[in-house]
Amino acid sequence: MKINASLQSLFCAVVLGVNQSNGFLASVSIVRRQMITLNAHGPQENGGVFGFQDRPLLKKFGQDIHRRVMDSAQGRHRKGKIGAYTSKEIIPRLDMQCSTAAYGLNDLSIASRQEIREAFSESENTFNSRLHGRSSGSGCVIIRLQGEDAVAMHKLVNYADRFFDQVDSIEGKEVADVGVFRVANHVYVGFDENVNDGKMQFLDTRIFSGTEGGGHNAMLLPIELQKLMGSASMNDAHNGMNTLFDIGSQITSAVLRMPSKSANKLIDDGTSVDDTTRVLANKVSNSYHRLIRYLKPDENATGAAFEPHVDSSFLTMIPMPKLPGLEIWCPSRSTTDDGSREWGEWVQPTLQADEQLNDGNAYIIVMAGHFLELTSDGKVPTCIHRVIPPSNKNTGMYQPRISGPLFLRPRIGEDALLDVDNDLKLESDKSSTEPMTNGLYHEKGLLDECDKMHLWSAHDVIKS
Ligand SMILES: O=C(O)CCC(=O)C(=O)O
């Protein structure tokens, strides 16, 4: 990635010039940090540009997810047992590689589109139950990368560590002072050093696709990062994000059987689809990368550092952090004698016995967001997850947990309209033995209601 001086000054001009009333800036407003904080569930705003408040099934979809999150928060365990499920038993694992990778995994070990679909889909009573053991499926899968893809992931993880080292240094003060900028509705970048009453710190980074579309002109925002981290580090960060974007786009289009034209239209992979647009918001990715540092919990703190929630993404992809803490809700697939569902279990996604974080491979925790549940017509459950702080009884050397999720989201541009017949389930897989079931979370009529809708606008309805 080359960041040229004129591009930087263009962005600075845009930032500084928001109050001017020329057309280029008309749809952009950028607000300084004093007025905005990033909260643990993402920045909240009322209303939205697109306002589809009259979609009852979509609203119900959001309420159902909310109810599942509340149920999980009570943390009821299967048959009252704690730790009855293990990651190995119920969180599926796949080998993948970037579509551009030059290293060769043999075809047999790379997951097929059908295997990807199976791993993410729930399995109440279908043939893929072997993948989820006693769970009906959590929407979480661990992906293993090798070769150059693994190197790109390790560099992204090192970048995260270096960023927080820099924040703690004198120079880091500058980034802390930059704070959070609003670029457009739900579009923020910047550093918040005090999220959720000091429980954690967030750096949200987005890709500005540059004046000539994506590719070589793209740069990461906030631009102050460049000065703090240096261009080699920013290159590593951008490369790592591109690896995640590539894997995430492959997974999303496999799960939804999307043709590549639709994937390009709907999935924001950090590139711009419209080189000619003069609307700044369309040049800043809706997908974003977040660095999180969990701070030492209060002596008296109880409960989760990050409460149970789902993400507003197609997929959230986290290079396996060095320290544990993330827990996945794995609903049970069995029912009790009276026919009611047993609840489930919180499970930490872990490596298998013969794997280590430094074995040369890279491991990514991939979680389905609510957009994947929506567009898969309820076949893929959105992954409910939480983060448990390190035990505060352990008063020895405190090591803050660092995590770096990438949120792969729908595009925000007005062309990103969902065309159900043409975008979803088009790819006919004649040889497939997959039964066409509706899935546990299917809601009759929901996708019809969302046909021809600007997909990202569902965010407002689901959250409301
Ligand atoms: O810290 C983690 O690993 C997960 C963070 C998370 O769930 C989020 O940022 O939405």
Ligand SMILES: [Fe+2]
């Ligand atoms: Fe999350």
